[in-house]
Each structure stands twice: as C-alpha cells, then as structure tokens.
Amino acid sequence: MSKHFMLMGVIGITFLITGCSEMGVKAWERDVLAQQEMSLINEPVESSLNDHVYFSKEASSGGQGFGGGGCGCN
Amino acid sequence: MVAKPYFLIAATLCCGLLLSVTASASALISADEAKKAPHASQQLPQYQGKPQSLQDVRGDVLLVDFWASWCGPCRESFPWMTEMQAKYKAQGFKVIAINLDQDKQQALDFLKEYSPGFTVLFDNNATMPDRFGVIGMPTSFLVDRKGRIRAVHTGFHQDQLANYESVITQLLAESEGK
Amino acid sequence: MVVKGLEVAVVAVTKTMKKNHELAKVLAAASCALIGSLSTAHAEESWDVDSAFLLYSESDGRVSAAEPVISATKNYDSETRLNVKLVADTLTGASANGATPSDEAQTFTSPSGNGTYTAAVGDQPLDDTFRDTRVALSSNWNAPINRDWAYGVGGYVSKEHDYQSLGVSSSVSRYLNQKNTTLTLGLGAANDTINPEGGVPTGLFQVPESASSSEFAQRDDSESKSIMDAVFGLTQVVNRNTIMQFNYSINTSSGYLTDPYKILSVIDDDSTGNNYGGNYTVNNRNLYLYEKRPDSRLKQSLYWQTKHQFDNNDILDVSYRYMFDDWGITSHTIDAKYRFRFDHQYLEPQLRWYSQSKADFYHRYLDSSAYTEVDFASADYRLGDLDTYTIGLRYGYQFADETEFYTRFSLYHQESSGDDGYGKLTSQELYPGLDAAMLMIGYKF
Numbered sequence: 001m002s003k004h005f006m007l008m009g010v011i012g013i014t015f016l017i018t019g020c021s022e023m024g025v026k027a028w029e030r031d032v033l034a035q036q037e038m039s040l041i042n043e044p045v046e047s048s049l050n051d052h053v054y055f056s057k058e059a060s061s062g063g064q065g066f067g068g069g070g071c072g073c074n
Numbered sequence: 075m076v077a078k079p080y081f082l083i084a085a086t087l088c089c090g091l092l093l094s095v096t097a098s099a100s101a102l103i104s105a106d107e108a109k110k111a112p113h114a115s116q117q118l119p120q121y122q123g124k125p126q127s128l129q130d131v132r133g134d135v136l137l138v139d140f141w142a143s144w145c146g147p148c149r150e151s152f153p154w155m156t157e158m159q160a161k162y163k164a165q166g167f168k169v170i171a172i173n174l175d176q177d178k179q180q181a182l183d184f185l186k187e188y189s190p191g192f193t194v195l196f197d198n199n200a201t202m203p204d205r206f207g208v209i210g211m212p213t214s215f216l217v218d219r220k221g222r223i224r225a226v227h228t229g230f231h232q233d234q235l236a237n238y239e240s241v242i243t244q245l246l247a248e249s250e251g252k
Numbered sequence: 253m254v255v256k257g258l259e260v261a262v263v264a265v266t267k268t269m270k271k272n273h274e275l276a277k278v279l280a281a282a283s284c285a286l287i288g289s290l291s292t293a294h295a296e297e298s299w300d301v302d303s304a305f306l307l308y309s310e311s312d313g314r315v316s317a318a319e320p321v322i323s324a325t326k327n328y329d330s331e332t333r334l335n336v337k338l339v340a341d342t343l344t345g346a347s348a349n350g351a352t353p354s355d356e357a358q359t360f361t362s363p364s365g366n367g368t369y370t371a372a373v374g375d376q377p378l379d380d381t382f383r384d385t386r387v388a389l390s391s392n393w394n395a396p397i398n399r400d401w402a403y404g405v406g407g408y409v410s411k412e413h414d415y416q417s418l419g420v421s422s423s424v425s426r427y428l429n430q431k432n433t434t435l436t437l438g439l440g441a442a443n444d445t446i447n448p449e450g451g452v453p454t455g456l457f458q459v460p461e462s463a464s465s466s467e468f469a470q471r472d473d474s475e476s477k478s479i480m481d482a483v484f485g486l487t488q489v490v491n492r493n494t495i496m497q498f499n500y501s502i503n504t505s506s507g508y509l510t511d512p513y514k515i516l517s518v519i520d521d522d523s524t525g526n527n528y529g530g531n532y533t534v535n536n537r538n539l540y541l542y543e544k545r546p547d548s549r550l551k552q553s554l555y556w557q558t559k560h561q562f563d564n565n566d567i568l569d570v571s572y573r574y575m576f577d578d579w580g581i582t583s584h585t586i587d588a589k590y591r592f593r594f595d596h597q598y599l600e601p602q603l604r605w606y607s608q609s610k611a612d613f614y615h616r617y618l619d620s621s622a623y624t625e626v627d628f629a630s631a632d633y634r635l636g637d638l639d640t641y642t643i644g645l646r647y648g649y650q651f652a653d654e655t656e657f658y659t660r661f662s663l664y665h666q667e668s669s670g671d672d673g674y675g676k677l678t679s680q681e682l683y684p685g686l687d688a689a690m691l692m693i694g695y696k697f
Contacts, residue, residue: 009500024432024489027211028174028200032493032561034144037591040487040497040557042569045302045323046646046660048339049692052319053308057666057686059608059634060575060583062481063501063553146330209430210399228399232329 101225102244108222111138111215112205118172118195121185126195131168132221135245139171139214140203143184147230148212154235156191158242165246166219172197174211218245300325304694311687314378315345331402332395339388346378350514350631351540352617352673353377353680354531358538363513364450365463376684379513381449386412392421400427404438417444419479431489438483447474448512455544456629459515461537477507493562499555506548514543516631519677521619529675532620541623543630545613551577567591580612581635589646596650602662604642611635616670616682633668633683641665644690656696664688 025033032038041047047064055061114132117125128138139155141148159169169192175181178198185194197203206215209228216225225241227234301324308317319341326334349360351371358371362381371377390408397403404423410416419442426435446452450463451471460467481503488496518532518539531538557571573585584607591600613628614635623629644662651657668683 023491024429025492026200026203027208027213027430028140028142028203029176029492030211030489031142031144031176031180033489033495035561037567037593038495038559038561040495040559043646045304045321045694046692048337049304049306049319049321052339052341053664053688053690054606054640057634057664058583058606058638058640059581059611060551060553060573060585060606062503062551063483063499063555063573063575064557064571150329 102216102241102248103224105218105220105222105224108218108224110221111217111223113202114221116202118197118202121173121182121190121194121196123193126170126193128170128217128221131170131193133219134166134168135162135219135242136217137167137169137214137242138206138217139169139212140174140206140208141171141212142174143180144175145211149184149188150232151212151214151230152188152190154230154238158239159192162242162246167242167246169193170195172202174198174200174203176200216241216245218248298327300327300696302694302696304692307691309689310345311689313345314686315343315347315688317341317343328395333393335392335394337388337390339390340386342383342385344383346380348633348684349377349379350516350543351377352517352519352531352631352677352682354517354538355676355679356531358531360515360540361459361461362450363448365460365465365468366450374680376681384412384414386410386415388417397424401425402427414448415444415446417442419443423483433489434485434487436483436485436487438481438485440479440481442479443476444479444507445474445476446508446512452508453512453542455510456541456623456626458534459540459542475508477505477509479503479505490558494558494560496559497555497557499553501553501555503551503553504548505551509547509549510543510545511630511632512542514630514632515540516543516615516629517617518620518623519617519673521621521674523675527676529673529677532623539620539623541618541629543632544628545630546579546628549577549579551575565593567593579635581608581610583608596652598646598648600646600648602642602644602646602660604640604644606638606640608638610637610670614670617673617677633666636683637669639667639669658692658694658696660690660692662690664690 036042041064051061051064111128114128117127120126128136137155137158139151141151143149155169155171159167171190171192171194173181173194173196175198178196181196181198203213206213207226212230214227215223216227218224224245227238301322303322304320306317306319306321308315308319310316319339321337321339323335323337325336328334351358351360353371353374353376355373357373358377359368360370360377360379361368363379364381367381369378369380388408388410390406392404392406394404395402402425404421404425406421408417408419419440421438421440423436423438425437427433428435451468451473452475453459453471454467457467462468481501483499483501485497485499488498490496518541520527520530520532522528527533533539553573553575555571555573557569559567559569561567567590569587569589569591571585571587574583575585576582585604586606587602587604589600589602591598611630613626613630614632615626615629616631616636618626618629642662642664644660646658646660648656648658664687666686668685670683672678673680673682
C-alpha cells in the first residue's frame with residue numbers, strides 16, 4: 001500500500017517536473033510576477049492571523065505554502 | 075546532556091550556511107574562445123539621444139547590461155554602473171544598458187528618478203536577450219574592443235563588486251597592450 | 253548535502269527539546285550568529301513594518317479576543333531578508349466544555365477544582381473561567397546559497413499562563429528551468445508544554461467534585477508534546493501572469509494531545525427506565541468524564557494554490573487543501589480571493605469553505621452501558637463533523653510614500669452535526685452553530 005503510494009508519488013513528481021519544463025517565462029518577462037501582490041503569500045500578517053483563528057477552531061491546520069515566485073531576478 | 079554534541083553540529087551547520095554565500099570568482103574568457111556579441115549592428119532607440127547599435131561604439135570596452143525597471147537588483151546596479159563609467163571612461167570604457175521593459179513608460183518613469191550616467195537603449199520587444207543568452211535580470215556582458223564577449227555576470231551582488239571591477243580592469247589592461 | 257545537514261539539525265533540536273533551557277540557549281546563540289552576519293551587511297537596507305490589530309468576537313458573548321501583531325522585515329537585497337514578528341493576544345469569554353445540555357440544571361467543577369459553574373436547563377454548558385493572554389515571538393531568515401539554491405531558517409517561542417511552545421524550522425529550495433520551477437523541502441520541529449490549571453486530569457476519569465478529591469492529589473503538574481513536520485513543495489511559473497504551487501506535507505505529533513479542560517457527559521441508555529436519555533448519575537452525581545485522545549497523530553495534506561493576474565491587473569488567488577490523519581479526520585478547504593486594483597486602492601472580497609469529517613473517537617456523549625469500554629473519547633466539537641464558512645472583504649489604500657493602510661471585515665460561521673441521541677436527549681440542541689465577526693486594521697510602513 002505505502003509502496004504503491006511512494007511509486008505514484010515518484011511518477012507524479014517526475015511527470016510534474018517534465019511538464020513544468022515546458023512552462024514558464026523568460027527572465028525579462030517577469031514584470032507581472034515581480035509585483036509584491038503576485039507572491040503566493042502576499043499578506044503574511046493577515047494569513048497568520050487567520051491561521052491562528054482557524055487553528056483554534058478547526059481540526060486541520062498547516063499544509064499551506066510558503067513563499068515562491070517573485071522576480072527571480074538573479 | 076547527550077544532545078549537546080548534536081547541538082554543536084547543528085549550530086556549526088547553521089553558521090556554515092549563513093557564511094556560505096560566497097563569491098564565485100570569474101575570470102576573463104580567453105580571446106580565442108570568446109564569441110562575437112550578437113545583434114551588433116542592430117539600431118536601438120536611445121534615452122535622450124540618437125538611435126545606436128553596439129557596433130557604433132566599437133573600439134571601446136563595453137559593459138552591455140540587460141535590465142528592467144521592475145527588477146530590484148537592476149535598480150541597485152545603477153549607481154555602480156554610473157561610478158564605473160566615470161572611473162574608467164578615460165581608458166575607453168563604456169556602459170550600455172539595454173532596457174527590456176515591455177511597457178516603455180515604466181522605464182521612462184524609472185530613468186527620471188535614477189538618472190543614469192551612461193547610455194541607455196530600449197529593446198522593448200526583447201529582440202536581443204534570447205541570442206545573448208540572458209537567463210537572469212540583470213545580466214551583463216563585458217565586450218572587448220573587438221566586439222567579443224569576454225565575461226558574463228548574472229544578477230547583481232553587492233559582495234561581488236570587487237570581482238566585477240577587477241574583470242573590467244583586467245580587460246582594459248589587456249586591450250591597451252594589444 | 254545541505255538537506256542532510258538540516259535533517260541532522262532538526263533531529264538534534266528535537267532530541268534536546270526535552271531540555272527547554274538548552275533550546276533557549278541555542279536560540280540565543282543562533283540570534284547572535286544572525287546579528288553577527290547582519291553587522292557586515294550592506295548599508296542600503298531598510299526595515300519594512302506591517303502592524304495590525306485584530307478584534308475577534310463570537311456571538312452570544314462567547315469568546316472575544318484582541319490580537320495586535322507587529323512584523324518587521326529587513327531586506328538585505330532582493331533575496332536576503334530577516335523577519336521578526338511579535339504577536340500578543342488576550343482572550344476572554346466562555347467556551348463549550350463538551351458536556352451536553354440537559355433538561356435539568358447542571359453544575360460543573362471548575363478546572364482548578366476550587367469552584368463551580370452552572371448551566372441552566374437546556375443551555376450549552378460553557379466554561380466561563382476561560383481567559384488567557386499569549387505572547388509569541390518568531391523570526392525567520394531567508395537567503396540564497398548560490399544561483400540555484402536558497403535556504404531559510406526560523407524559530408519561534410510562545411507563552412501563555414498554561415502553555416509554552418518552542419519551535420525551529422528550516423528549508424532549502426532548488427531552482428530549475430531558469431527559476432520557473434522551484435522545489436522546496438521544509439522541516440520543522442516543535443516542543444509544547446502544557447501546565448493546566450489544577451494539574452493534568454486523568455483521562456476518562458470522573459470529574460471530581462472539588463480539588464480535595466484524591467484524583468487531584470495524584471495529578472502531574474505538566475505534560476508535553478513534540479511535533480515534527482516536513483513539507484515538499486513545487487512552485488511553477490505557468491505564464492507571465494500565472495503562478496502555481498503544489499505541496500505535500502506530513503506532520504506528526506506525539507505526547508499529550510488531550511485538551512485538559514474538555515469533558516464528556518455520560519447519558520443513561522437504559523430504555524426501560526424513566527431517565528432514558530438523561531444524565532447518568534453515580535451516587536446522585538451526574539457522571540462527567542475527562543476526555544482522552546490518543547498520544548500520537550499523523551497528519552498529511554495536499555495543497556494547491558494558483559494566482560493569476562488578469563489584463564486589467566486584478567488578481568485571483570485560489571487554493572485547495574485536502575488533509576487526512578490517522579484519527580480518521582479528513583478535511584477539504586477552499587479559499588478564494590479576488591483583488592480589484594485601482595490606482596492607489598484595492599478591494600478584495602474573500603470566501604472560504606471548510607469541511608471536516610469526525611475523528612474515530614469523537615463522541616458527542618458516552619452511553620452509560622458502554623462508557624467503561626472506550627479507550628479514547630472526546631466531545632470537542634472541533635473533532636466532530638464540521639462545516640465552516642468565512643466571507644470577508646479587505647480594503648487597502650496605498651499612499652504616495654509607499655505606506656499602506658488596510659482593513660478587513662469578515663464573518664465566520666460554523667455548523668456542527670452528528671447523531672441526535674435518544675430519549676430525553678433528542679430535545680436538546682447538541683450541535684449549536686457558532687458565529688464570529690472579525691475586524692482587522694493595519695498599517696504598513
């Protein structure tokens with residue numbers, strides 16, 4: 001069972017990364033993504049306040065993302 | 075108490091990581107292996123000046139820098155590029171910054187604020203960066219007096235300024251001799 | 253190599269968590285190292301501060317909270333930053349103790365054992381001794397290693413009068429495909445200590461009448477739990493306007509996971525008697541038991557988020573999370589935000605829907621004929637079947653000097669469900685809903 005899960009995971013990730021290499025933009029096309037509003041967690045203070053409320057009122061917590069994206073300049 | 079050695083290891087690793095942002099020294103590409111800068115004859119509109127191509131300034135050592143107004147490190151590099159051009163102008167060094175903003179107006183607003191002490195050209199349809207091989211912003215190409223690319227820097231890192239400058243002085247020294 | 257190093261660090265940290273003093277020392281050492289590396293940094297840096305105040309208020313005078321936050325970020329360059337965040341909150345009000353409402357008035361022993369509180373006929377039993385103040389400090393450092401790799405380290409500490417938490421986290425990211433793809437591995441470890449008022453009660457033991465009972469005498473002062481988590485994430489730039497993230501995360505908790513203040517009612521299930529569905533009594537006292545949860549929990553979750561900017565500059569942010577654990581809980585969360593952007597202002601409607609299925613050991617009440625047979629039981633509605641809805645609106649105004657004022661108002665609604673009991677219990681409201689309003693006001697400078 002867990003072996004199948006692992007295998008599926010590995011296949012899934014390989015597929016994703018292969019697929020991902022087809023996507024994306026050139027370095028000079030990141031003007032929109034460079035905007036602070038386009039970062040995945042663009043309002044960390046609001047997110048942490050909400051997470052605290054939901055954490056104390058529901059059985060699930062965490063799992064959400066972390067930063068990423070941005071201008072990816074250097 | 076048993077955990078103490080682990081902690082030392084952990085702390086050492088953390089410190090190691092913190093200090094590991096080191097500069098990778100880049101040397102000049104030898105003249106034989108260097109490739110000619112592409113699009114050398116392509117005329118581009120100039121900020122506060124006549125259209126120009128890279129060929130028009132042949133004979134000088136050029137720092138061809140691709141940048142955009144939305145890019146933080148590009149902004150940081152402007153004062154440095156101004157300083158470099160002022161410092162080495164007499165030895166035949168010139169900075170040509172090629173703007174890649176898709177919206178030219180944003181570049182113009184930016185230039186008004188950060189008045190550059192060097193030549194700025196506009197390539198707002200991004201016709202040049204692909205063949206130059208730009209993979210980050212900014213990317214700068216150091217071009218010798220014969221139009222060959224002798225060094226490439228991706229990004230602009232404060233801790234590598236000395237390195238950037240030494241490559242420029244090396245190339246200036248070399249081409250003076252020839 | 254780096255990943256291996258981080259693993260070692262995390263293992264080391266968890267091993268030592270038993271000695272909080274030592275962790276505190278290490279945190280202090282780490283901050284010194286940070287400060288050391290900061291002093292050599294470049295001069296163009298600036299602090300960006302986001303300060304906010306949240307007011308949270310539940311209907312019917314239940315919990316209300318005030319929570320100020322100040323988060324300061326120092327940007328050394330576009331990829332290197334230090335964040336320090338301080339949060340305080342004060343809670344007052346009453347929260348459900350887990351017992352069922354009844355056709356008779358009920359009297360409960362307060363957690364300390366030094367008093368009682370009552371619930372009138374048909375009322376939800378609420379423990380009104382609930383008040384707390386929490387202070388939490390956290391810090392994060394993120395920096396590139398080279399063009400292809402970046403890392404982050406962080407730590408936090410929080411303190412309430414009956415709860416302490418200490419944690420560390422670390423992450424490494426690998427950029428691929430010209431930074432269009434980012435793979436991230438994050439690891440975290442935390443150690444929490446709880447020292448409940450009145451000591452740690454014995455799980456599934458009858459709630460005693462007062463602190464003079466022998467059950468109080470044998471209590472421990474504190475318990476602890478440790479938490480480890482790992483996140484594997486993939487961030488992908490889809491096109492010039494769209495970015496997407498997938499995460500898989502796994503989280504294990506072990507130790508004392510029970511809520512020491514929650515109890516369960518034992519209900520008389522003798523259908524031939526005249527107290528069928530009423531509170532079961534022993535020696536003329538209603539029987540209430542302290543809840544007890546398993547001492548380990550393994551949670552896993554899958555998370556997907558997409559952000560897209562339209563040609564008119566508006567931004568849509570949608571996310572979905574699926575979580576499942578070995579307590580039998582599964583949950584779905586959908587969160588959506590749409591930001592209308594104007595010249596110096598924005599307006600952002602927000603919607604969130606959350607639905608969970610109950611834990612295997614969740615029981616709204618226990619049957620008198622079977623309560624001695626359960627290994628674990630909790631009547632905490634947060635472990636039951638639950639749906640919640642949030643609707644919110646955020647507004648922001650950006651000033652010419654790049655500071656921003658913002659405010660957000662939202663309404664939160666909970667709906668619980670489950671079996672309706674039998675006999676007299678069927679006329680009681682076993683699954684009351686909950687409504688809360690939240691107001692946040694903030695300023696970024």
